[in-house]
Amino acid sequence: MSSQVIKTTEELVQPILEDKDLELVDIEYVKEGKDWFLRVYIDKDGGIDIAECGEVSEELSEKLDEMDPVKEAYFLEVSSPGVERPLKTKNDFEKNLNQNMYIKLYEPIDGEKEYEGILKEFTNNMLTIEYKIKTRKKQVEIPYDKIAKARLAVMF
Secondary structure: OHHHHHHHHHHHHHHHHHHOOOEEEEEEEEEEOOEEEEEEEEEOOOOOOHHHHHHHHHHHHHHHHHHOOOOOOEEEEEEOOOOOOEOOOHHHHHHOOOOEEEEEEEEEEOOEEEEEEEEEEEEOOEEEEEEEEOOEEEEEEEEHHHEEEEEEOOOO
């Protein structure tokens, strides 16, 4: 059920985003407490503002009302993914070279399942991450298909 709501929402929102030169980052359909939330995360180069989120929300809401893919009551939220945006596609990695990111793996590499560091290279489905252990810099190569989750990470 949840995956069908996400799939239908993606089909409805893509043409809206293409018209506005915006990018779909992610869609979530989750239950929190007794309430359901349909969250659509959008972005563009240079960032997105609240007016753009509002326009997409209005247009998407009309289309969702027409199609009625969600049977229970829910809240629709359209927003920016924020500074720690998820990285979902190969294109996301290509666009974020030299950025700090957090990566969680399906299985360990060099005894670790989590890495945070700078993406130095992404070629042939292989990421090269430079990370620090105390004061030493190290590099790890991570196959793209071993990534369970990835997101940009704010450096302090």
